[in-house]
Structure formats: structure tokens, C-alpha cells
Amino acid sequence: MTIEDEIRAKAVELGFASCGFARADAAPQAGDGLRAWLGEGRHGDMRWMEDRAEQRASPNGLWPAAKSVIALAMSYAPAVDPLALAEHGELGRISVYAQGTDYHKTVKKALKALGRWLAETHGGELKVFVDTAPVMEKPLAAAAGLGWQGKHTNLLSREHGNWLFLGVVMTSLELAPDAPAEEHCGSCMRCIEACPTAAITGPGRIDARRCISYLTIEHAGPIPEEFRASIGNRIYGCDDCLAVCPWNRFAEAAQANRAFLPRAELAAPRLADLLELDDAAFRETFAGSPIKRIGRNRMIRNCLIAAGNSKEAGLTTSVEPHLGDPDPVVAEAARWALARLA
Known part of the structure; x- marks a missing residue:
């Protein structure tokens, strides 16, 4: 060898x-x-x-x-369709990689x-x-x-x-290089067409400022209103451009590392439950998860946006307590959500 x-x-x-x-x-x-x-x-x-x-x-x-x-x-x-929860407004969608x-x-x-x-x-x-x-x-x-x-x-x-x-x-070792892989996307445009916020501005061109993964994970301030409705019930990341790729038909869940199997509480979390989290409960819930990095306030902000998009009037009682949140970004998201639910 x-x-x-x-x-x-x-x-x-x-x-x-x-x-x-x-x-x-x-x-x-x-x-x-x-x-x-x-x-x-x-x-x-x-x-x-x-x-x-x-x-x-x-x-x-x-x-x-x-x-x-x-x-x-x-x-x-x-093992399951990452887009399966799209129509379940009462639930939050977490990107597959973070479950x-x-x-x-x-x-x-x-x-x-x-x-x-x-x-x-x-x-x-x-x-x-x-x-x-x-x-x-x-x-x-x-x-x-x-x-x-x-x-x-x-x-x-x-x-x-x-x-x-x-x-x-x-x-520092000299290793024999492999040949680069050939491109096999052809004329397919599914990923570009699937992006909810048009963040993929052309083949191989992405504007992070429009990307839901960026907005829900990296961006700390208020999420621009022009993107809020398109976020739907995504509370951490977005899988749409990945999920629609035809090459995924060859990807087998059995090949995945077992460490990446979804935790039950992260596969389909209820927004009402997440909106009850204080800082300590947030840390406990997301211990060992990459989600812990964004902190409680950013997650609550994301859940409030999702609640506002949910058309679930019952979530009003979960949103109202955040109107007085000391974080102005959270409080503003709560006002927006309540206006939408009304």
C-alpha cells in the first residue's frame, strides 16, 4: 500500500x-x-x-x-426529509447539521x-x-x-x-495529489430556485446578508423585515438549497456518523416550549449542540419571528411575556410577532 x-x-x-x-x-x-x-x-x-x-x-x-x-x-x-416541517407553523425547524x-x-x-x-x-x-x-x-x-x-x-x-x-x-509531508473532481451540476438550477430569500444570486455566488442561515445564526441585530416572512418557521439555519439537490438520492443515512443522529428534542421542537426558555434552561437544552453558541436571546428572537409567521393564534400567550424583555432586539421581535398574529 x-x-x-x-x-x-x-x-x-x-x-x-x-x-x-x-x-x-x-x-x-x-x-x-x-x-x-x-x-x-x-x-x-x-x-x-x-x-x-x-x-x-x-x-x-x-x-x-x-x-x-x-x-x-x-x-x-x-433519514427524513428536511423540508417535512415546512407547513407546521407551531414547530421550529432546525438545520439538519445542528440536530x-x-x-x-x-x-x-x-x-x-x-x-x-x-x-x-x-x-x-x-x-x-x-x-x-x-x-x-x-x-x-x-x-x-x-x-x-x-x-x-x-x-x-x-x-x-x-x-x-x-x-x-x-x-509537511509530500503526498501524491488526487485529480480535482469534475463539476456535474449541468443545467440544474434547483438550489438557486429553492432559496427563500434569493441569497444565491447566481451559480456559485451567495450573499450572506440575505441567507437565512446567516440571519438566524451569525447576525446579532434585528432581522431585516424584508426577510422575516420568508424565514417561515426556521429558527436555526436553513436546508432548502441542500435538500432539493438531485445528487442527494445517492446519499444514504446509514453512512452518516451516529453522533449526528437528531436528538428528539431538536428534531421538531414546539415554539411554545422554546419561548419559555430562560438563559439557564437554554444552556441545558442545547448543551453539546452547536446551537448553544448563539445564546438565548438570539434563539428567542428567531422563535418570535417564527411565531409571527405561524398563523397560530395560540402562540400569542407565549409571545406576550417577551414584550418587556431587556434585550431591545427581542422586545421588537415580540411586537412584530404579535402584530402578525393579530
């Missing part, structure tokens, strides 16, 4: 669905695209993307000693295990990354042959669809 074959076998053993290799300088166009995207202000309030843009633009900008990149993907393909254990911990644990094994068996220096570091995982994964970036900008695989968490191992 080659060293690359050994790494692939170990990756499968650790729960990864795909593994590929690329040179550290394999995706120079990604840095150019990032700079243009930031220059147009399409990142919204995500100032952290500006702060380390040059490190993010290239693996060598982050770690000059890197010679090769090992790109890895872990499946979280759902189970925090993927950062699961993927990083596997990456560290792979890194330890690699260092012990083949030497070299290495660093592991999953999402929280300034690394452009999607272009690197495409360069390593794991798939291509679809028109929704997410990585897309013929074998696993687009339900993939990505991780990267940078190493």
Missing part, C-alpha cells in the same frame, strides 16, 4: 466517508474569490472573515511549512486521531482544522477530488450528495 492508501484506510476506520489529497497551493483561485466577496461586503457582519482573510486565502498563508493537504468528509445525511452532537467536536476528535497515527507512522509535522480556523475547506476538498462546489457553493459529491462535514489536515 502507498502512504496515501494507508491514510485513506485509516480515515474510513475513523468514520470519514471520503479522503483525498492536494498540494497546499492547489486552489489559488479561492483566495481571489474570497477577496472579491469581502470587497463587495457580501459577508455582512462576519468581521472575523476580514480579520484573517490572508491566512484564509491560502494554506501557506496560515502555515508556510504546509506542503500537502489531506481533505476529509464525514456524512450527516438525514445532533456538535460536529466540531466529533470531526476534530477523528482528525486528531488521524493526525496522531500519521505522525507516529510516517513522521512530519501537521495541523488539523475543522471550520473554526481560517481555512477554506470547500475549495481544498474540491481540489483533492472529494467533490465539486455546487451552484449553492457547498461541496457536492456524486456518492454522498451535499450532506458533508469537512475537515483538513495540513502536513
Whole structure:
């Protein structure tokens, strides 16, 4: 077996669905695209993307000693239709990726295990990354042959669809690169057409300021009124552009890591229950979930928007207590919701 074959076998053993290799300088166009995207202000309030843009633009900008990149993907393909709750206004919709254990911990644990094994068996220096570091995982994964970036900008695989968490191992070892994957979207425009807020402004072009995932997770202030009705009952993220992709017919839920199976209380939560949460109850409910990061106030804001869209008059009694919330963003969302329910 080659060293690359050994790494692939170990990756499968650790729960990864795909593994590929690329040179550290394999995706120079990604840095150019990032700079243009930031220059147009399409990142919204995500100032952290500006702060380390040059490190993010290239693996060598982050770690000059890197010679090769090992790109890895872990499946979280759902067993049920992510759009099934769209007509249930009394329930909140949470993005599939956030319904189970925090993927950062699961993927990083596997990456560290792979890194330890690699260092012990083949030497070299290495660093592991999953999402929280300034690394452009999607272009690197495409360069390593794991798939291509679809028109929704997410990585897309013929074998696993687009339900993939990505991780990267940078190493000082010289590894044989894989050929980049070919693009197979063709004339399909389903993801662009499915976006509720027209955030995908063209193939491979996304304006985060319009994206429901950005608005419900990254954006801290009031959600612009022009997008509120389109948010529907989504209270954390949005799966619409992912869910409609035809390549998902090849993604099997059985291939997903069991850590990502949905927790019962997060699969179809009642808005009335969530609107009762104080800070302590919020932390307890979302312990071990990536949702905990946004904090109680942002979640309540999101639930109030969903309540306002619900057409469920019974939710009025759950909304009213938030009119006097000390957070003005929450109080304003409560006023908006009550006006809608009336």
C-alpha cells in the first residue's frame, strides 16, 4: 500500500466517508474569490472573515511549512426529509447539521486521531482544522477530488450528495495529489430556485446578508423585515438549497456518523416550549449542540419571528411575556410577532 492508501484506510476506520489529497497551493483561485466577496461586503457582519482573510486565502498563508493537504468528509445525511416541517407553523425547524452532537467536536476528535497515527507512522509535522480556523475547506476538498462546489457553493459529491462535514489536515509531508473532481451540476438550477430569500444570486455566488442561515445564526441585530416572512418557521439555519439537490438520492443515512443522529428534542421542537426558555434552561437544552453558541436571546428572537409567521393564534400567550424583555432586539421581535398574529 502507498502512504496515501494507508491514510485513506485509516480515515474510513475513523468514520470519514471520503479522503483525498492536494498540494497546499492547489486552489489559488479561492483566495481571489474570497477577496472579491469581502470587497463587495457580501459577508455582512462576519468581521472575523476580514480579520484573517490572508491566512484564509491560502494554506501557506496560515502555515508556510504546509506542503500537502489531506481533505476529509464525514456524512450527516438525514433519514427524513428536511423540508417535512415546512407547513407546521407551531414547530421550529432546525438545520439538519445542528440536530445532533456538535460536529466540531466529533470531526476534530477523528482528525486528531488521524493526525496522531500519521505522525507516529510516517513522521512530519501537521495541523488539523475543522471550520473554526481560517481555512477554506470547500475549495481544498474540491481540489483533492472529494467533490465539486455546487451552484449553492457547498461541496457536492456524486456518492454522498451535499450532506458533508469537512475537515483538513495540513502536513509537511509530500503526498501524491488526487485529480480535482469534475463539476456535474449541468443545467440544474434547483438550489438557486429553492432559496427563500434569493441569497444565491447566481451559480456559485451567495450573499450572506440575505441567507437565512446567516440571519438566524451569525447576525446579532434585528432581522431585516424584508426577510422575516420568508424565514417561515426556521429558527436555526436553513436546508432548502441542500435538500432539493438531485445528487442527494445517492446519499444514504446509514453512512452518516451516529453522533449526528437528531436528538428528539431538536428534531421538531414546539415554539411554545422554546419561548419559555430562560438563559439557564437554554444552556441545558442545547448543551453539546452547536446551537448553544448563539445564546438565548438570539434563539428567542428567531422563535418570535417564527411565531409571527405561524398563523397560530395560540402562540400569542407565549409571545406576550417577551414584550418587556431587556434585550431591545427581542422586545421588537415580540411586537412584530404579535402584530402578525393579530
